[in-house]
Amino acid sequence: MPSRGRLINVANRLPVNRVETAQGGRWVESPGGLVTALAPIIRKTGGAWVGWTGTTADKRFNPFVHEGIGIRPVAISESELDGYYNRFSNRTLWPLYHDAIRAPEFERKTWRPYVEVNQRFAKAAASVAQKGDLVWVHDYHLQLVPAMLRRLRPDVRIGFFLHIPFPPEELFQWLPWRRQILEGLLGADVVGFQTYAGAQNFSRLARDYTTADGTDTQLAYEGRIITVGSFPISIDTRWFEAAASSERAEKLSRDIRQRLGNDRKILLCVDRLDYTKGIDARLKAYELLLQCGKTSADRSVLVQIAVPSRERVFEYGDMRKDIEQLVGRINGEYSEPGRVAVHYFRRNFPREDLAAYYRAADVMVVTPLRDGMNLVAKEYVATRTDNTGVLILSEFAGAARELRRSLLVNPRDIEGMAEAMHEAIRMPAQEARHRMAMLRMQVRRHDVYEWADTFLEAMRR
Secondary structure (H helix, E strand, O other): OOOOOOEEEEEEEOOEEEEEEOOEEEEEEOOOHHHHHHHHHHHHHOOEEEEEOOOOOOOOOOOEEEOOEEEEEEOOOHHHHHHHHHHHHHHHHHHHHOOOOOOOOOOHHHHHHHHHHHHHHHHHHHHHOOOOOEEEEEOHHHOOHHHHHHHHOOOOEEEEEOOOOOOOHHHHOOOOOHHHHHHHHOOOOEEEEOOHHHHHHHHHHHHHHOOOEEOOOEEEEOOEEEEEEEOOOOOOHHHHHHHHHOHHHHHHHHHHHHHHOOOOEEEEEEEEOOHHHOHHHHHHHHHHHHHOOOOOOOOEEEEEEEEOOOOOOHHHHHHHHHHHHHHHHHHHHHOEOOEOOEEEEOOOOOHHHHHHHHHHOOEEEEOOOOEOOOHHHHHHHHHOOOOOOEEEEEOOEHHHHOOOOOEEEOOOOHHHHHHHHHHHHHOOHHHHHHHHHHHHHHHHHOOHHHHHHHHHHHHHO
């Protein structure tokens, strides 16, 4: 019998942030596609969201309701945050799942807090769920929750979605706790990935390391049938279209172009400051383009927006210094009076401002070394309401499976990326419009709402 219960969402973070004021604290809804897509469904079904508050302060928050969404906070201590999040999630799982771009760490002392925090999330979800509810668990931080929750509440439907890549056998088998992770995920009724390759990797590993049997899309395990599939996530296309078309964005975009130079081609890059994003290789590709004389600081400019990320993890501090030194080297060598070769911003930008930057850019350069999806690429496409602009996209981003009319590049090929940048800034307007029209058709047809509906429909079966 298909389930029509409430939606209980379980994610590392709550959909609200705590803001302290002189009058006391208040909760403010977080921006982002996941909250945008799921909040209306949770409100409509009378469901709830289980997650961490974002603070390790001693203060504990009781469950409450925020704008029609039941909020079930999960407490995490400072030491647990270090073991569960900073170390196991982000120094073991994150690099391993991203092709081991950096060597993963495998320490038993960090596995223990990962298990304990996952158990706390599972208990919190069990406490708010009712018989027949849909419980949707998200991402690599909470891979043990599905099995833990099933033991506590076998009367609910459980889904799990991984927002980052799922690695192939030769990498995943490095993990000392590979069986436990796989069994944790097999607790779900539906296990979803960004790409079909990720789903295949999981199904094959489940058959190799657990008692699961079946195909790449359907597994039999402990008397249950588990659906495995790809559910490529997307964006709130309509929001980005509207934001880019607003009077505010039009004025800011015009100001950006005027300040950078109306006669210059603007290449824009927007990333979290993370080693998986390939920022240094991209800068070297642009440096090569300047070096060989195919462009100059007078004719083009690269704008790199780098959003601070995981600054408690020491590798990120070293990476930041390397990138800033590289920017300084390029500007010292190739800038001209009144014309800086690279503009570098290390800070958060509001989504409304990003929409204006997207609108101002002639070329968007999205070249991660590995990425589950990369929504920046889709955001840029959504803002190009006049079908102008060119997207350069890494073939190792999940988005490359959908955005085939972009200029696909190997982010480890510096010369190839430089050639793609040159092609993009010289592309005839008619060809650019044709490519962008095809990209926009894809992003408009498959937005974040369709993604959520498709996954929830699979859970209800």
